[in-house]
Amino acid sequence: MKKEIIILPITPIWTGNIDRNSKDLQLTGIIGSLRWWYAGIIRGLGGYVCVNSDDKQCPVCKLFGMTSHARRFRLQVEEFDNKPLGFYTSKDVYNANSFWLWRTYGGEDTGGKRIRDRDATKYKFGVNCIFGDKIVLSVSSFYDDNEESISILSYLLSFLSRYAGIGAKLQNGFGLFRLQMDAELEKLIKLGKENMLKEAEDSKTMRSRSDKNSLDLRYFFSYKIQLANFSKFKSKLLPVGEPIRDEHIACAFDLRYKYRFRERPAGLRDFIKMKSNRTIANELLGQSRARTDDERAASKIFVGHPYKEQGENWYLKVYGYVPNEPIYDINLKTVQKWITEFYTTQSGPFPGSKIIDRFDLEKEFANA
Numbered sequence: 257m258k259k260e261i262i263i264l265p266i267t268p269i270w271t272g273n274i275d276r277n278s279k280d281l282q283l284t285g286i287i288g289s290l291r292w293w294y295a296g297i298i299r300g301l302g303g304y305v306c307v308n309s310d311d312k313q314c315p316v317c318k319l320f321g322m323t324s325h326a327r328r329f330r331l332q333v334e335e336f337d338n339k340p341l342g343f344y345t346s347k348d349v350y351n352a353n354s355f356w357l358w359r360t361y362g363g364e365d366t367g368g369k370r371i372r373d374r375d376a377t378k379y380k381f382g383v384n385c386i387f388g389d390k391i392v393l394s395v396s397s398f399y400d401d402n403e404e405s406i407s408i409l410s411y412l413l414s415f416l417s418r419y420a421g422i423g424a425k426l427q428n429g430f431g432l433f434r435l436q437m438d439a440e441l442e443k444l445i446k447l448g449k450e451n452m453l454k455e456a457e458d459s460k461t462m463r464s465r466s467d468k469n470s471l472d473l474r475y476f477f478s479y480k481i482q483l484a485n486f487s488k489f490k491s492k493l494l495p496v497g498e499p500i501r502d503e504h505i506a507c508a509f510d511l512r513y514k515y516r517f518r519e520r521p522a523g524l525r526d527f528i529k530m531k532s533n534r535t536i537a538n539e540l541l542g543q544s545r546a547r548t549d550d551e552r553a554a555s556k557i558f559v560g561h562p563y564k565e566q567g568e569n570w571y572l573k574v575y576g577y578v579p580n581e582p583i584y585d586i587n588l589k590t591v592q593k594w595i596t597e598f599y600t601t602q603s604g605p606f607p608g609s610k611i612i613d614r615f616d617l618e619k620e621f622a623n624a
Contacts, residue, residue, distance in 0.1 A: 258396040259406050259444065260334070261413060262436035267504045267561045268339065268385035269423045270430040276362050279384040281336045281391065287327075289422050289431075291320045292471065294412055296577070300473020300617065303456030307467045314462075315455040319405060328405040330396045337388025341381040342499030344507040346492050348517040354379055354496040357509060360428075381497040386423075390436070403444065404451050410441060411448030419478035419615045420575050421560065427542060429508025429561035432573060453621065468581040475588050478575035478615035481599050483562060484608035486570040489515075504563040511572070512541060512559045515605055524559065527598045536586055540578070557595075572606075574599060575615070 270278045271285030295305050295316045306314040312325045321327035341361060345353040358368055358379040367382025397405045413435060416422050421431025435441065483489075490505060499506050507515075514522040521527035529537040542555035557576035564570050574595055578588045596611065598604040 257403055257406055258394060259410070259440070261393045261395060261410065261441065263391040263393065263413070263417075263422075264389070264434040264436055265387055265391065266432035266434060266563045267421075267506070268341075268387040268430055268500065269391070269433070270385055270425040270428075271423050272425075275383075276366050277383040278341075278386055279338050281333050281386050283331055283333065285423055286393075287320065287331060289424065290409070290412055290416075291316060293416060293420065294319065294408075296471030296476065297412075297415070297452065297473050298456050298459070299467075299470065300476065301453065301456035301621065302460055304459035304462040305467070305470075313459065315452075315459050318455070319408060326398065328398055329409060330398060331409075332394040332396075333391070334394050335390065335392035336386055338384040339387045339500050340498040341383050341385050342495060342497035342506065343509060344493040344499055344505055345496055346507075346510050346515045347494045348492070349510070349514050349522075350376060350494050350496075353509060353514060354494075357496055376494075379496055385430070387500055387502075391433075403447065407444045407448035408452050408455070409448070410444035411446075411452055414445045414448075415620075419476075421558065421573075426558040426560075427508075427512065427555035429506055429559065432504075432560045432563065449621075453623075469579045471577050472580060473617060475580050476575070476577045476615060476617075477588065477592050477595070478573070479595065479599075479611050480613035481572045481574065481606075481609050482612050483570045483572055483606045484610075485606065486562060489605055503565070504561045506561045508559045508561045511562075511605065512557075521598070521603065524557070524595075524598055524604075527603060528594055531594055532586065536584065539584060540576075540586075540591065557591075571612075572599065572609075 271282040272278050273280065273282055298315050299305050304314055305316055311317055312322060317325065319328050343357050358370065358381065361381055361383055362368055369380040371378040395406050395409055417433055417435045422433060423431045493507055510523065512524050516522055521530055525537050525541045528540060540557050556578065560573040562570050562572050578586060578591050599606060600609045600611065601607055
């Protein structure tokens with residue numbers, strides 16, 4: 257069986273390559289992302305996910321392959337486009353934020369340029385990102401498995417389009433998308449959920465060690481927020497590089513880290529630091545200034561770029577997970593409260609905003 261799936265990007269998608277560029281769509285970046293999310297869903301459903309080893313009985317290894325077991329599907333890119341990289345940042349913190357973004361994406365090492373003038377330093381990135389009207393993926397099965405592999409991938413893409421993102425650097429706003437639906441895809445998505453639930457259920461009897469620091473859907477949250485007074489926030493932004501002028505504004509960095517000067521909280525990281533401490537803020541939002549690998553931590557909270565739909569309304573997707581690990585001294589409900597408070601009240605940049613959709617584990621898997 258072969259199925260063409262059309263992805264409609266909401267924000268740019270990042271897959272990267274050895275040159276730290278995302279000019280070409282790297283399938284390894286897409287497949288790696290899908291595998292990571294699939295493992296989190298299987299864990300959340302109580303299924304078996306192997307830890308630091310390969311096991312073909314694990315649903316994740318069974319679908320995505322392992323050292324001695326090939327992937328059960330072939331994924332090909334039939335069509336995509338790319339654009340020069342660019343962002344927006346607040347004029348109040350332009351100097352600090354623009355330089356950080358430029359250096360994060362390679363600076364001069366990846367062909368970027370820094371142009372100094374009397375008013376402010378301007379930047380040009382030397383890398384591109386994946387963005388365009390659509391990305392066409394072709395998915396086919398290596399085995400005669402009655403559509404099982406393709407159906408699970410279809411459901412997984414559906415889940416990510418509604419609650420998360422795809423690819424790398426999700427914490428920097430990349431990866432949001434929609435699916436172009438058709439009758440066959442809708443059928444595959446429904447079948448895929450049933451097949452995935454069966455895979456998780458069948459694996460529950462296997463001996464498993466718990467990886468409490470990994471993504472687990474039981475400790476996952478996702479909010480779609482309708483932003484109030486976004487035009488006021490937008491009016492204070494300046495371009496960094498060549499931002500894409502479309503139905504999104506690439507300013508997730510400001511919303512995570514710093515969107516204003518001298519006033520606190522300056523961004524979500526600062527807000528969480530005020531509510532708890534620096535250690536917890538670094539664990540949840542990543543530690544990019546770590547001195548050793550042991551100190552370095554990946555972000556567990558992802559903030560998409562604001563995007564527009566339904567006329568003039570602007571939306572923000574914020575999602576992530578809280579590891580089920582006592583050393584964090586926090587829990588999912590606490591983090592959800594912080595996210596809601598920062599993005600909908602006077603504490604943050606969009607007072608009066610409202611949550612219009614959220615992930616609900618019991619609702620998503622009502623028949624599980």
